Amino acid sequence: MKRVILIILGFVALGFGAVGIILPVLPTTPFVLCAAGCFGASSPALYRRLAEAKYFGEYVKNYKEKTGISQKARWMGIGFLWITLAVSAVVFKRPLVWSILATVGVCVTVHILTIRRGSKKEKKDASL
Secondary structure (H helix, E strand, C coil), X not given: CHHHHHHHHHHHHHXXXXXXXXXXXXXXXXXXXXXXXXXXHHCHHHHHHHHCCCCCHHHHXXXXXXXXXXXXXXXXXXXXXXXXXXXXHHHCCCHHHHHHHHXXXXXXXXXXXXXXXXXXXXXXXXXX
16 A cells, blocks of 8 residues: 555656646756655656656756756756746736746746756766
8 A cells, every 4th residue: 555655646746846847936856856755665667767767867867866957957947947937927917926926036046056066076986
């Protein structure tokens, strides 16, 4: 029963992580890592599939190897964040909403830019 519950929780977390790719205010990484933890404790096959997945595998790999976020993912995330915030600002033509979106955008951008990036030596040591 525990295994089934963990698998279900893993898929729910992964679903939230997938939505987080589209919605900048929903964090993707914690949900993907939660899914990885649930799958790791319940199904090695599902964990392996997640770790090798095209869109989510990098999150698991970076966390496991403690390498932070790749430069490409960093700039793509920031770019996508501001594009979706700009679209939201066009849809909601209220100054209060604009100020909230701008505040969220600045805070998330600062957070992404301050995420630790592992040194090349650490990456090399992790691959050994």
